[in-house]
Amino acid sequence: MGDLLDRRLLFVTGKGGVGKTTISAGLAMLAAARGKRTLVCEVDAKGDLASSFEAPPTRFDESQVAPNLWAMSMDSEASLRQYLSLQLRLPRAAGIGLVARMFDFVASAAPGVREIVTVGKLCWEVRERHYDLVVVDAVASGHIVGQLAAPQAINSLVQVGLVRQQTGWMLDILSDPARTGALIVSTPEEMPVTETIELVGRLRSETTVDLAGVVVNRVLPELFGTREEQAFEALSGGEATAFLSRAMGGDAVPLLDAARLMVRTRRSRAEHLERLRDALGGPAGAVVPLLYVPYLFLRSHGMRSTRQVAAALAAELES
């Protein structure tokens, strides 16, 4: 797993609500801490990436948020503008603004047009070697395949023109497992696991991007081993609970209930984790690396949680 951060472009995806942004931020922070010049890009501009670094809102123009670490948010119109001024060397007066709007409009109908501008910008940063690593806080599982398969889609729809010429080098970068990988974030719950398993299949059959791994986020701690579990059962109810309540000068039941809640929730999630492991184990050679990130019992979401995620990922990458 050590080579994950040696890639140049990582797309972090997964079902909505599983913590894609948190994982992207943690991964980027880890890479930066290891001396890699890192760019992290939020594609679904909801503004959560900035809060992971307690930084002002990210914009299309990247801003430094930590040593070695820059953050930006994708904007397909700004991306197109940048592209046009670099590639076409058109005078501004030639109506780049209008073209950008037209592009946006055509993108509503033609598949892959908006995506190609997004993916193109990210690949370009890689090609120009502006950064050692680009971490993409990408779109959710429902949309990622369309985004990553956009260069092929464009190839089949557009026969000539600049957009077509661009797809070749993008495909080279995207299809190279040494440079590019997708990372799926999941939680040990039914729907996220089901979507992860489906997405693994679709990434393999519909895109050329290598699956670099699956991150299982928010894994609950295991409170008790077998012997502790027996003692815990004996403590629950009857004389033992009454003794505890007396000793603490108040009802001990909520404390026991809280532990039971944790044990039960972890157990029901373990089944989904098992299902994920089974599905990813697969035939020899097709094993997908799994990285576990614990549930963080923190007051808020910010630099501190990002650091903890980075530390958890570091431990997983070493193992």
Add this chain to the structure above:
Amino acid sequence: MTATVADGRALEALVASREILVVCGPGGVGKTSVAASIAAMAACHEGGRVLVLTVDPARRLAQALGLASASGRAQRVPPEAFAEAGAAPHGELWAEMLDTKQSWDRLVRRHAPDPHTARRILDNPLYQNISGRFVQSHDYIAVERLHELHSEGNYDLIVVDTPPTRNAVDFLLAPQRMAEFFSSRLLRLLTVPYRSRFVDVAAKPFYYVADRVLGSQFLEDIAEFFILFQTLSDGFVARAREVERLLSDRRTSFLVVSTLETVPVREAEAFMAMLPAKRLQLGGVVLNKVLPSYLMQPHLGERAERLCDEAAVLAARMCADGGPMADHDPVIVERVLAELGANFNNIAVVARREAGQRTELARHAAIMASVPELDDDVHDLAGVLRLGRHVWSGGAQ
């Protein structure tokens, strides 16, 4: 806490007085299950014909509702299934899984000036991409289908589970965007016949750049598609306006589902803040997967600290002869006691964070229910009803 927590009857009252309930919220909060459970409870308690319209349910939930695939047709959940789950509804529960492609095709046939044009649009490769793959089309098609179902008048209540959009707001903006699409200057520019493009001097740079970027053949394909598509314009725009009116009608309410995690709460708040400007009615908030309220009882934190600090002493006393844990190893008991304390402190941090988020959400709307995280995801009708009872009663208060 200043949060206004509506009593358990608030949701019932809302459901009983509306014809459409739009269930919205960020991804991953259990929207679809909540929508299904509200519809099931409405069928049980209010009677009448209740439909839940869903876009992309989990397979097991779909099976629980008797939906094998996206058929684009409503199917009744058989009374026997309710009987098996131990319920006897006065009303009927129907479920439909939206078929985006089929709904688009129907729309085109309805609004096309003649069958020939309809066929040409349906066969156009760009159209096939719009209707099949273009994900945002879910948003428009869901409200469109809702309009169709409502105007057919077969149901007393329709509960809509909104599509998994990147952003809940997209769903609200869909009809307006559709209308804007047809009236935009860009559409006119693109649909100008190819040769006459060079007559319009002002637009010349536009075509120059567009050709270089996209290639003229692709531009021609796009133009042809848009020219065809424009014939649908009047019907679509009129329809989009009607759909907008229906959403802002007094008979329609929006119900926001969220967990109390930071990111979903922020998204839910942003969504709720938009509703008044669009003259849409916010019925209330349903909180899902929340921690039980007993964790917030006073003095528990002190007790947890004592458990951590005094675990060894307590364990020794409990495991001594005549103690309640006399036949247990004090080392193990000590570990369990310390873990009990530490675990409580961990969970309490989350519970307090959730309480803060709840207060924030309650500024926008009444909290109609707080549903605990249930052991299993919903995968049969009994599960739908179990979740439903929590939602209906106001949940874990």
